[in-house]
Amino acid sequence: MSRLITILLLLITCSASASIVSEQRVPARYMQTTEDADIWAQVGDKVVTVGNIRAGQIIAVVPGAEDYYAFRFGFGSGFIDKGHLGLVSGNQRVEDSLGDLNKPLSNQNLITWQDTPLYNAPDVTSEPFGTLAENLRYPIIDKLKDRLNQTWFQIRIGNRLAWVSSLDAQEDNGIPVLTYHHILRDEENTRFRHTSTTTSVRAFTNQMTWLRDQGYTTLSMYQLEGYVRNRMNLPARSVVITFDDGLKSVSRYAWPILRAYNFKATAFIISSRIKLKPQPWDPKTLQFMSVSELYDISDVFDVQSHTHFLHRVDDAMHPILLSRNYHNLLFDFKRSRRALAQFNPHVLYLAYPFGVYDDKAVKAANDAGFHLAVTTVRGKVKPGDNPFLLKRLYVLRTDSLEAMSRLISNQPQG
Incomplete structure (x- = not known):
């Protein structure tokens, strides 16, 4: 059985997974990626690769079926192979210096036309968090201007905050x-x-x-x-x-x-x-x-x-x-x-x-x-x-x- 079919079955058998992740009905635990890891999610009516998370990043996950953990991804759940995650090393913990994780969404999305880099801070020299795949709409929490007057979009993935440069993605102007x-x-x-x-x-x-x-x-x-x-x-x-x-x-x-x-x-x-x-x-x-x-x-x-x-x-x-x-x-x-x-x-x-x-x-x-x-x-x-x-x-x-x-x-x- 292919990996995508396995994830599709996971989506079907765990239809409440999005609410489980977002409402925390099942306690989430923070884990750390041990290597660069691809992530999947349902987009429209298809299960597709939606990007990756770099090695060493900490995200909140909940138990999933078979070989996958689920985490909050946009308005639903994303999935990551359990083999790419381990215990958080040393005394590391998630320091949310980027804002309130419970901050509501802004009723706006960004749009990706190509693989789009994610950063841990609104600065291209900051540590990379991962990438969003091309052809996605993804909800925005906030926007800000940096010291060079460049716009940055703030998003949330797996209870972590990340940043996208407006040079890499567009603001969503609606569906025709x-x-x-x-x-x-x-x-x-x-x-x-x-x-x-x-x-x-x-x-x-x-x-x-x-x-x-x-x-x-x-x-x-x-x-x-x-x-x-x-x-x-x-x-x-x-x-x-x-x-x-x-x-x-x-x-x-x-x-x-x-x-x-x-x-x-x-x-x-x-x-x-x-x-x-x-x-x-x-x-x-x-x-x-x-x-x-x-x-x-x-x-x-x-x-x-x-x-x-x-x-x-x-x-x-x-x-x-x-x-x-x-x-x-x-x-x-x-x-x-x-x-x-x-x-x-x-x-x-x-x-x-x-x-x-x-x-x-x-x-x-x-x-x-x-x-x-x-x-x-x-x-x-x-x-x-x-x-x-x-x-x-x-x-x-x-x-x-x-x-x-x-x-x-x-x-x-x-």
Whole structure:
């Protein structure tokens, strides 16, 4: 059995390990690395090498299964081979001269694009603690400027404080949540060519190919919630793909493309428009998926709510959600969750119709049992954001891959 499989089994059998380490239900003991030691952790839904700790470093660990100790790593647990640890030598002990180990996190992360050095003090001449691997998001405790006006990030690993130079890592500017609706082949798109919410099969294929080639991980809404609420370690190259409405073109075109790349996505479904049987394909009309089509795409798409009857406008072309009272909204939201439960027993996320919302819609979404809600306000999602006002991004059919790169890269959005 490979080492990574062993660690994966350890994660499964010790599912409470993160809370054990963080809450100290099992007493932690300080041990010292006897040699440079690789460390592993679950990042997203994979167990990966997340860096190493240099020889002679002291960390707090708790007993793990088989050949590993567990320790606090970000929002979960890391694992280190027991053979790399020994008793703390001499009279050494952890002197926490860098700050309070119980200091709360700052709702900010750093991002690593390459193997990133960790130091025991905010000074490149200080003793090295180890490295963080590339493609990680890691929670920050604090930031400071040194005497040369260089920014340093303070982090916590295994109940030890360490420092990362901003020359080696970036501050996290959020995860992009991409929004799509309709998708058609160029030659059959005679009606929706000038509709911004309609993309082409060619453009979508190119965009997904670019994400794959750049090494992006596609996240579920459950993982996005873990990010917003500071509960989950995720890769630096992360993106969420969403499709609103539940149109038939999603199952016809988007599904096979995403499946070919082993990507995951979220389908926000208008539950009252689900068809009992598949409709003959007609690219000149907006057709909605059937019950069987929604079941078919479930290997790629996670079904979530786009309301039941609220995706409509009034005679003045205003979204009716804004004119409905709280009780009407609450009833609709709950009805949508019940209707979609046949496809997914965990309907926990909502996309507001047309992206609009008001105070009563936010309250109703919360009271109906949703955990998050997304809008069409432009921007990325960051830890600590209002979970019922999350932003998203559009990548248009006419956008170049360079424009897409700028949009989803780790740069502040204007």
